[in-house]
Amino acid sequence: MAYFSIGVDLGGTNLRIAAVDEQGAVLDTISTDTAVARGRDMVISEMCDAILTLRDKCQKRATLVGVGIGVPGIIDMHTGMLRESPNLPGWGDYPVREEIERRLHTRIVLENDANAAALGEFWMGAARDVNSMCMYTLGTGVGGGIVLDGHIWHGMTGMAGELGHNTVYPDGVHCPCGNHGCVEQYASATAIRRMAREAVVEKDASTLSRALQADPHLSAQEIFQLAKNGDAASQQVFEKAGEALGIAVAAFVNALNLPMYVIGGGVSAAWDAFAPKMMETIRARSFVYKATNPESQPLQQGKSTIVTRALLGSDAGLLGAARLPMVEQEQDGR
Amino acid sequence: MAYFSIGVDLGGTNLRIAAVDEQGAVLDTISTDTAVARGRDMVISEMCDAILTLRDKCQKRATLVGVGIGVPGIIDMHTGMLRESPNLPGWGDYPVREEIERRLHTRIVLENDANAAALGEFWMGAARDVNSMCMYTLGTGVGGGIVLDGHIWHGMTGMAGELGHNTVYPDGVHCPCGNHGCVEQYASATAIRRMAREAVVEKDASTLSRALQADPHLSAQEIFQLAKNGDAASQQVFEKAGEALGIAVAAFVNALNLPMYVIGGGVSAAWDAFAPKMMETIRARSFVYKATNPESQPLQQGKSTIVTRALLGSDAGLLGAARLPMVEQEQDGR
Numbered sequence: 001m002a003y004f005s006i007g008v009d010l011g012g013t014n015l016r017i018a019a020v021d022e023q024g025a026v027l028d029t030i031s032t033d034t035a036v037a038r039g040r041d042m043v044i045s046e047m048c049d050a051i052l053t054l055r056d057k058c059q060k061r062a063t064l065v066g067v068g069i070g071v072p073g074i075i076d077m078h079t080g081m082l083r084e085s086p087n088l089p090g091w092g093d094y095p096v097r098e099e100i101e102r103r104l105h106t107r108i109v110l111e112n113d114a115n116a117a118a119l120g121e122f123w124m125g126a127a128r129d130v131n132s133m134c135m136y137t138l139g140t141g142v143g144g145g146i147v148l149d150g151h152i153w154h155g156m157t158g159m160a161g162e163l164g165h166n167t168v169y170p171d172g173v174h175c176p177c178g179n180h181g182c183v184e185q186y187a188s189a190t191a192i193r194r195m196a197r198e199a200v201v202e203k204d205a206s207t208l209s210r211a212l213q214a215d216p217h218l219s220a221q222e223i224f225q226l227a228k229n230g231d232a233a234s235q236q237v238f239e240k241a242g243e244a245l246g247i248a249v250a251a252f253v254n255a256l257n258l259p260m261y262v263i264g265g266g267v268s269a270a271w272d273a274f275a276p277k278m279m280e281t282i283r284a285r286s287f288v289y290k291a292t293n294p295e296s297q298p299l300q301q302g303k304s305t306i307v308t309r310a311l312l313g314s315d316a317g318l319l320g321a322a323r324l325p326m327v328e329q330e331q332d333g334r
Numbered sequence: 335m336a337y338f339s340i341g342v343d344l345g346g347t348n349l350r351i352a353a354v355d356e357q358g359a360v361l362d363t364i365s366t367d368t369a370v371a372r373g374r375d376m377v378i379s380e381m382c383d384a385i386l387t388l389r390d391k392c393q394k395r396a397t398l399v400g401v402g403i404g405v406p407g408i409i410d411m412h413t414g415m416l417r418e419s420p421n422l423p424g425w426g427d428y429p430v431r432e433e434i435e436r437r438l439h440t441r442i443v444l445e446n447d448a449n450a451a452a453l454g455e456f457w458m459g460a461a462r463d464v465n466s467m468c469m470y471t472l473g474t475g476v477g478g479g480i481v482l483d484g485h486i487w488h489g490m491t492g493m494a495g496e497l498g499h500n501t502v503y504p505d506g507v508h509c510p511c512g513n514h515g516c517v518e519q520y521a522s523a524t525a526i527r528r529m530a531r532e533a534v535v536e537k538d539a540s541t542l543s544r545a546l547q548a549d550p551h552l553s554a555q556e557i558f559q560l561a562k563n564g565d566a567a568s569q570q571v572f573e574k575a576g577e578a579l580g581i582a583v584a585a586f587v588n589a590l591n592l593p594m595y596v597i598g599g600g601v602s603a604a605w606d607a608f609a610p611k612m613m614e615t616i617r618a619r620s621f622v623y624k625a626t627n628p629e630s631q632p633l634q635q636g637k638s639t640i641v642t643r644a645l646l647g648s649d650a651g652l653l654g655a656a657r658l659p660m661v662e663q664e665q666d667g668r
Contacts, residue, residue, distance in 0.1 A: 146590075155592060156592060157625075159588075159625065159626070160589065160591035161591075162589065162621070162622055165619075167581050167585060168501075170502065170503060177621040178621055178624065179621070180619075247501050251499075252589065254493075255496065255497055255500065256487070256494050257489020257490050257491060257495075257496075258490060285513040286499070287499060288493045288496055290512065291493065292490070292491055302490060303491060
C-alpha cells in the first residue's frame with residue numbers, strides 16, 4: 001500500500017492542513033482561520049479534528065506515515081516544545097508534540113516554519129534538483145532554512161537557519177532581536193512598509209506620499225504596485241531591500257558554496273523590484289559567486305551557483321511539513 | 335602494525351613537513367625554507383625528497399596511510415589542481431596531486447590551508463570535544479574552515495569556508511576580492527598594520543606615531559605590544575578588528591548554531607587586545623549566542639556556544655594536513 005503524510009502550516013492567523021503522498025501530490029486540504037486568540041487548547045483541538053478528518057478520508061488508499069507541523073518559533077528538537085514563539089502566545093514550555101501524539105497516536109514532527117518552507121522548496125520546488133540549498137523567507141519577518149546534503153541543518157540546539165538576523169548595516173535600524181541593521185529590518189514586509197514611510201518623510205515622493213495619506217496601512221504588495229507603475233521612491237525602497245539581501249546572501253555564498261539560494265515568502269512576489277539590485281550586490285560582493293555564476297559560464301549542474309525565486313508560494317511550508325515524517329521514517333529505515 | 339601519515343604545510347615562505355601517528359602524536363618533522371621563487375618544480379622536488387626521508391625513518395614501526403598537503407589557494411577537489419593561489423605563482427592549472435602521486439606512489443590529499451588548520455584544531459586542538467566547528471585563521475589574510483558533523487564542508491566546488499570575505503562594513507575598505515568592507519580588511523595582520531598607519535594620520539597617537547617613524551614596517555605583533563603597554567591608538571586598532579570579527583562571527587552563530595567558533599592564525603596571539611570587543615559584539619548582535627552562551631548559563635556540552643582561541647598555533651595546519659589521508663582511508667573503509 002502507498003504512503004501519505006499530513007502537513008500542517010500553523011501560522012499566526014491561518015491554519016492550513018494537507019494530506020500529501022510520497023510523490024508530493026496533494027491529496028486533500030483543509031484551511032481554517034486559526035483563532036489563535038481563542039487560545040492554545042482550542043487551536044490544538046481544531047487542528048487534531050482536521051487532521052483526523054483528512055486521515056479518515058485518505059487512509060483507505062494509503063497508510064499514514066505521520067504528521068509534520070510547521071510552527072512560527074524556535075523548537076527544542078529533543079523535547080518537542082516551543083522555546084520562543086511571539087506569534088503563538090501561551091505555547092511556550094508546553095509539550096506540544098507529546099500532547100498531539102497522545103491524541104492522534106501517530107508520529108508527530110515539529111519544525112520551525114522557515115525550515116519547513118526550505119524543505120518544501122527542496123523537495124518539490126525551486127531546489128528539487130540540488131542536494132543542498134539555503135532559503136530566505138521574506139514575510140512579516142525574515143526567516144531562513146538551510147538544507148545540507150538532503151537534511152535540514154538544525155545546528156546544536158535546533159536554532160540554526162536564523163538568516164534574518166545577519167548584520168548588513170552595523171549602524172542600521174534597531175531590531176527586536178537586540179541587534180542593529182539585521183537583514184530583517186530591510187527585506188521583510190514590515191521593513192518595506194517602514195522604509196516607505198521614511199521615504200515620504202525624507203524626500204519628495206509624491207505618488208507614494210499620496211498613497212500613504214489615502215491609506216496609512218499601505219501593504220508591501222501595494223508599495224510594489226507603485227514601484228511597478230514607475231514610482232521612483234517605491235522603487236528605491238525595494239532596491240534597498242535588494243541591497244541588504246544581496247549583502248547577506250553574498251556572505252553565505254562565500255561561506256557555504258551551495259548550489260542554490262532560494263528567496264521565498266510574500267515579499268518575493270516583488271522579485272522584479274528587488275532582484276536586480278540583489279543580484280548586482282551579490283556579483284560585487286562574493287568572489288565565489290563570480291567564480292561560479294551561470295551568467296559568466298554555461299550553467300552546469302553542481303558547478304554553478306543559482307540565486308532564484310521560490311516556486312511554491314505558501315505551499316512550500318505545507319509540503320515541507322508533510323515531508324518531515326517521511327524523512328524521519330526513511331532515517332529509521334536505514 | 336600501526337598507521338601514520340605525513341602532513342605538509344606549504345606556505346608562501348615556509349615548507350613544514352611532519353610524520354604524525356593515528357593518535358595525533360608528531361613522530362618527526364622537517365622544516366625548510368621553501369624557495370618559492372626558485373619555481374614550482376624545485377619546490378615539488380624538495381617536498382618529495384623530504385617526504386621520502388620521513389617515510390623511510392617511520393615506516394619501520396608503522397604503515398604510511400598517505401600524504402596530506404595544505405596549500406594557500408583554492409583547490410579543485412575533483413582534479414587535484416590549484417584554481418587560484420596568488421602566493422604560489424606558476425602552480426595554477428598544474429596537476430599537483432597527480433604529479434606528487436606519480437613520484438611517491440601513495441595517497442595524496444590536497445586541501446586549502448585554512449581548511450586544514452580547522453581540521454587540525456578539530457582533531458587535536460580547541461574543538462577536539464565537539465562534532466562541528468568553524469575556524470577563522472587571521473594571518474596575512476583571513477581564511478576560514480567549517481567542519482560539520484566531523485567533516486570539512488567543501489560546498490559544491492570546494493570553495494566553501496571563505497569566511498574572510500563576509501561583508502562587515504558595506505561602505506568599508508576595498509578588498510582585492512572585489513568587495514568593500516570584508517572582515518579581512520579589519521582582522522588580518524595586513525589590516526592591523528594599515529589601521530595603525532591610518533590612526534597616525536587621523537589623530538594624535540604619539541607612541542604609535544613614534545614607533546612607526548622608527549620602523550615603517552612595524553608588524554601586527556609589535557603593534558600588539560604597544561597596545562599591551564597601554565597605547566590607546568594601538569588598542570583602538572585591535573578593538574576595530576574585534577568588532578569586525580564579532581559582526582562576522584555573530585552572523586554564523588545565528589545561521590549555523592555550531593557548538594564552537596575558533597579564532598586562530600598569527601593575529602590570534604593578540605587575543606587579549608581584540609577578544610573583549612569581539613565578544614561584546616557577538617553578545618549584542620547574535621540572539622542565538624545570547625540564548626546559548628556559557629556566560630549566561632552553565633557550560634553544557636552540546637548546549638553552549640563557545641567562541642575561543644585556537645590552541646595549536648602553526649601546528650594546526652600541519653596536523654590537519656596529516657589527518658586528511660586518515661579521514662579518506664576511514665571513509666573508504668566504511
